[in-house]
Amino acid sequence: MFSRTSIQTKANIISISLSLAATFIITALLIILIGKNPIEVFGNMFSEVFLSGYGIGQTLFKTTPLIICGCGLAFCFHASIFNIGAEGQxxxxxxxxxxxxxxLGAFPWYISIIICIVVAFGVSALFGLIPAIIKIKKDVSEVITTIMMNFIIMALINYFLVDFFAVKSTMHTEKIPEDMMLMKFSSITSFFQGSSLNISFIIxxxxxxxxYIVIYKTKFGYEIRAVGFNPSASKYIGLSPDKIIIITFIIGAGITSLxxxxxxxxxxxxxxxxxxxxVGFTAIAVALLARNNPIGIIFSALLFGVLDSGGLAVNEIVPKEIVLVVQGVIILTILSINTIVDKKFNIAK
Amino acid sequence: MYAVEFENITKSFGLLTVNDKVTFGVKENSVHCLLGENGAGKSTLMKILFGSYKQDSGTIKIRGKEVKFKSPLDAIDEKIGMLYQHFMLIDEFTIWENVVLGNEMNAGMKLDYKKIKYRLNEIIEIYNLGLDINKKICDISISQEQKVELLKLLYRNSDILIFDEPTAVLSPVEVNEFFKIIEKFKADGKTIIFITHKLNEVKELADRVSILRKGQLVYETDKADIDVQKLGKEIIGNVEVAESPAKISPNEENKKSFIELKDVTLIKDKVKVLDDITIDIRRYEIHGICGVEGNGQQELVDVILQFEKNISGTVMMKDERVSIVPDDRYKRGMIKEFTVGENLILKKPSEGLISKRTVDTASQYIMKKYDVRAPSAETPIGSLSGGNQQKAIIAREIEMQQNTMIFYHPTRGVDINATAFIHSEIVSLRNAGKAILLVSSDLDELLKLSDRLSVMHKGRLIKTFDETELSSGNRNNLLEQIGKLMIGIH
Known part of the structure; x- marks a missing residue:
């Protein structure tokens, strides 16, 4: 008997490699179809993303929000909460x-930052709590409520921004004090050549x-996954699925605020x-691609980060929307190839 | 003439050989019983016959002709039909819609309702199924659902029928009805392969018996030579079956009630699912509840577990928590995606981080103590045999060490060995002073274990037999009386 985890890991690696290869071929064909040279396109993308400190920095900068938001969603998805509302949250x-x-001008910077994080977390969590309660009390699917909440939240922000908080004739708020800003990597080392990559990548x-530890190594994580797999068994085992769904929804939504x-x-x-x-939508794909494993999310976020920053590099040869096509194709191939590989490895679903 | 011939069928999953050169034939127009413990390879063999699995080697012949099925659709084309243990019906559809689904009579866009309904009613009449085809599935009983599944097979003109433990969900009276239908099938020239754990059914029905043990065919016999004792031995092989310890009788004053329900009524969707229930569950006692599935047993259990809030009447409980071994282990007893170890420790109130080592040590102790056979604590529980899954769940619940325990169908779909083990555990718990509620539809089990036995019908407890009533008197009379009470005849 093989242990399940090693088979699963092997199957995952095989299916991801196959999907990437398939995506590569499909995209290459597409590029040929519009009369361009795929080698040139991929070459440009590669050199832009990997061959300069600035390129690497920018890629990691674009990866950061995807990791954060992907982790928030991973919590939700493990509890079988299909939260489509990360964008709004x-x-x-x-x-x-x-x-x-x-x-917060008067506080030292580190306290200010902690307060900012707590407040942001709380606000996002509140917007996770609303669909959670509607789901529990009225049995309305969170897919519908979270999509609707996205519209509501964005409209409210628009209103408050325009009428109260925006700098005149812009769509942004005033700038926060410089000493509250997180440190940029380029201020430590010249390697990143002024890229925007900052400490939040480490965060x-x-x-x-x-x-990862919470989901796979703690009692709470076990409970989240138990409820996600089988809510009615969880109830008989003595858990409270409703409570766990609410808490997980709050945590997941809260994390997205970061x-x-x-x-x-x-x-x-x-x-x-x-x-x-x-990001709130792309992160859904990021989390699904990593099968909601937060460590895997680092890599799937990186993949999307590479595509995102690579898109700019090829804009002069092909429309940069090509990266959206690549993203879409990757998701489709991974989802379909996963099933085939799992079947080959006899992994029951 | 054989309807089905298995020749050297071998099938492995990984390193495990589940069917090992199985060779036997099923005569046309006969009832062929297939016996064996859980995990002996019966279901796998049937799934190969039905085209769900493909054998590694060996051949299958149907009516003398070799076949290679790619999917169940090919099997259906050869007029093979399977009655699954778990029904596949759409609740919101009517009976006739369910039957016709996927097998519409004319290929056009429009269904010929008249023709279909006429044909269905014809079949219902011939086999005396007593169904109203315009009723929705959600409005009929489990035994009727089973008849709908039969109707499906008949509508598709299947004449080789595979029944996988069909009587597990039926009351004694319904079992008799079911047997009559099977006899009619035989009279009409159909061939039936019948899987069961109940040996007395074999004696009554079988024309021939085949027994699988650990994937191999170990015994075959014809109707004339069927000996129930011999069958039992062949099924389990040379292993000692655990015997239940004798019940000890404590003083009357020790038999304190741990749970008391008084005039409890529960209304769901305007139906009284529990009607004026008064029952007490005492220490040193196994209180059996028998009844046809769906007569309020689930709701009674849910009330005790405090899942139902809107009840009238009073519930008094000594402890907040009650251990439960639920009826359907897949749906309610375990998380099948989790490993054995994870399932075993799920309920333990340990806090904080859970390391692989804690899971392993805790679960290896339990697995050894309760003889849960799994390659390791890291094996997914879904891949164990039914008996071992059930033992794991029971072990987990016993280790919770609650004063009150509920066993709901504790041995459904579990083989002879595991059943004996589970029965002896339940009696030991009773002797240790636990209060036990045993809900089951298996009368043999209930009569063997219960100190008191209540019969449930349409949400009411219509009769409670006390210890003397259960122990004295003619067992057959008692069985008949209980059987009648279960369908509401006083």
Missing amino acids: LNAGAFAMSLIALK ALALAVIS TGLNFIMGYKGFYEYGFSNN
């Missing part, structure tokens, strides 16, 4: 983060490790409408 938290940061990695650290506290210094650039 993280915007609410980030908006609150920028506003509270402006009010994201730490978050992934902590999430996405704001990278942009607001590490890069621009203010909240800007639309800053998140659909």
Whole structure:
């Protein structure tokens, strides 16, 4: 008998490699179809992303929010909560983060940052609590409620921003004090050539490790997964599925708020409408790709980060939307190849 | 003439050989019983016959002709039909819609309702199934659902029928009805392969018996030579079956009630699912509840577990927590995606970090103590045999050391060996002073274990037999009386 985990890991590696190869071929064909040279496109992408300190820095900078948001979603998905509302939840938290940061002038920077994180977490968590309660009390699918909450939250932010908080004739808030900004890597070493990569990347990695431990190594994590796999068995085992779903929803939504650290506290210094650039949705794919394993999420986020920053490099040859095509194809191939490989390895679902 | 011939069928999963050169034939127009413990390879063999699995080697012949099925659809084309243990019906559809689903009579877009319904009613009449085809599945009983599954097979003109433990969900009276239907099938020239754990059913029905043990065919006999004792021995091989310890009788004053329900009524969707229930569960006692599935047993258990809040009447409990071995281990007893170890420790109130080592040590102790056979604590519990899964769940619950325990169908789908082990554990717990509620539809089990026995019908406890009533008198009369009470005849 083989242990299940080693078979699963092997199957995962095989299916991901196969999917990447398939994606590569499909995309290459597409590029040929529009009359360009795929080797040139991929070559440009590669050299832009990997051959300069700035390129590496920018790629990791774009990876950071995906790791953070992916971890938040991993919690939800392990409990079988299909949270589509990360985009709204993280915007609410980030908006609150920028506003509270402006009010905290008197505190030392490290206390200010902690307060910002706590407030942002709380606000995002609140917007996770609402669909959670509707799900528990009225049995309404969180897919519907979270999508609707996205619209509500974005409209509210728009209103408050335009009418109260935005710098005149812009869509962003005022800049927070410089001493509250997170340290940039480029200020420590010249290797990153002024890239925007900052400490929140380290925070994201730490978050992934902590999430991994919580989900797979603690009693609470066991309970989340038990409820996700089989709520009615969990009830008879003595857990309270409702309570666990609410707590997990709050934690998952709360974590997404930390996405704001990278942009607001590490890069621009203010909240800007639309800053998140659909991270909340891309992170769904990131988490699913990693089968909701936070360590895996680091790598799947990196993959999307590479595509994102590589897209800019090939813009002059092919439309940069090609990376969206690549993202889509990757998801489709991984999902379909997963099933085939699992079947070959006799992994029951 | 053989309807089905298995020739040297071998099938392995990884290193485990589940069917090892199995060779036997099923005569046309006969009832062929297939026996064996859980994990002996019966289900695998049937799934190969039905095209769900593919054998590694060996051949299958249907009516003398070799076949290679790629999927169950090919098997259905050869007029083979399978009655699964778990029904596959859509609750919100009517009976006839369920039957027709996937097998519409004419290929066009429009269903010929009249023709279909006429044909269905014809079948129902011939086999005396007593179904109203316009009723929805959610409005009929489990035994009727089983008949709908039969109707499906008949509508598809199957004439080789595979029944996988069909009587597990039926009351004694319903079992008799079911046997009559089987006899009619035989009279109509159909061939039936019948899987069961109940040896007295074999005696009554079988024309021929085949026994599998550890994947191999070990014994075959014809109707004339069926000896129930011999069958039992052949099924388990040379192993000692655990014997239940004798019950000890403590003083009357020691028999304190741990749970008392008084005039408890529960209304769900305007139906009284529990109707004026008064019952007490005492120390040193196994209180059996018998009844046809769906007569309020689940709700009674849920009330004791405090899952149901909107009840009238009073519930008094000595302890907050009650251990439960639920009826359906897949749905409620375990997380099948988790490993054996993870399932065993799930309920332990340990806090904080859970290391692989803690899981392993804790679960190896339990696995040894309760003889849960698994390659390791890291094996996914879903891959164990039913008996071992059930032992794992029971072990977990006993280790909780609660004063009150509920056993709900503790031995359903469990082989002779594991059943004996589970029965002896339950009696030991009783002797140790636990209060035990045993809900089951297996009368043999209930009569063997219960100190008191209540019969449940339509949400009411219509009769409670006390110790003297259970121990004195003619057992057959008692069985008949209980059987009648179960379907509401006083």
